[in-house]
Amino acid sequence: MIEDDLAIGRALLAVFQDEGHACVWLRMTAGAMERVEAEHFDAVILDLSLPDGDGTDLLQAMRTAGYSLPVLIITARDSLQDRLYGFDIGADDYLIKPFEIPELLVRLRAIVRRCSGTMDAAEHIWTAGTITVDEARMQVSRTGVPVTLSKTEFALLLALIKQPDRVLTRAELEKRALPHSEGQTLDVHIFNLRKKIGETAIRTVRGVGYMAQA
Template sequence: MKICLVEDDLVLGRSLQSLLQDGGHEVVWVRRVSDARYWTEEQSFDAVLLDLGLPDGNGLDLLRQLRTAQKQLPILVITARDSIEDRLHGLDSGADDYLIKPFVGAEMLARLRAVLRRSHGESGEVALWTAKDLALDERRMVLTRAGETLSLSRTEFALLLTLMKFSDRVMTRRELESRALPHSDGHALDVHMFNLRKKIGEGYIRTVRGVGYVLERQ
């Protein structure tokens, strides 16, 4: 999973970054609202860990902006603001969960897993993604179109899964390459995208010239 960590405290930030990386997550750690805005606009994330007390702005304003721009993005607030009013304000502003400092690392990881499961519509481990008549079972690595199973390579599956997970926005070529083809050159993306489109058919993946690709859900 790719996590955006927004935390201005150096000691806590380093600790959380190490904890998340030890758990197998890729982490982009920023300390300011302006940097958080930049990275969440330029890159796609599976979740955001957001401190509210930031040096250049209000974390709640950033929270509302993130929720408006990316409705399905899981956001876990981590803050020292511990009053009931603060918690309600954070949840009403769009947080999926609210964790009070100081906290134990294991609890933070458990809450992060929980918000990720909820964002996928999961009560257990199964994640089913849909677009038009396509249905992709992430756990079983099975893709069907109108009930008929389609055969994809591992890379094609990773590309389609990424586009489905972030269907509310255009995915840049760099983002797709980093998630589905981390060890390939830029030409490989074109080849795999051509093969994927050929297998699933026209009308699902739209090219945004000069930027990347977006999945048409409806």
């Protein structure tokens, strides 16, 4: 999500966390292309009027570079010309502020389904060792036995299991899974998660972060 408005950004982060989704929030275009290149995202939510540039320039750069991940524009620009231009340069949907959260979620799910080209739930199943995560159904199993996780634990596990060959830093995990966590630290959530899925399922890389154990 690339959105400079603090109120909107915080509200959407809370919603995504409640829905069990991991979200990286940037407030400027700077660094956005690097994140897209380095990580796997299901979609981008893009504001247009940003402090260091225009979101349309970022969208054009993404499409020119060959990135086809779905993009949902959220903006106060409500003219027909603005909307048509957004679609012309590669937006998958265009939502005018102010908007209702349920509508944003429905539109986001729709573009992700549409751009994936499939409704097969297998596209959203991730495995590492004996752990299986069904992202679409928000279900986790260990050696075939269902495991019940909190929303934060699920978000942490999903972030790790999607990139089992990569160490995720503490900062990355905190941004994705517990941006508004109070009281419980990342270490506490990892500890609780390990108790449920096995001590060896998540490896600690000292001084850096954590990674899923294949």
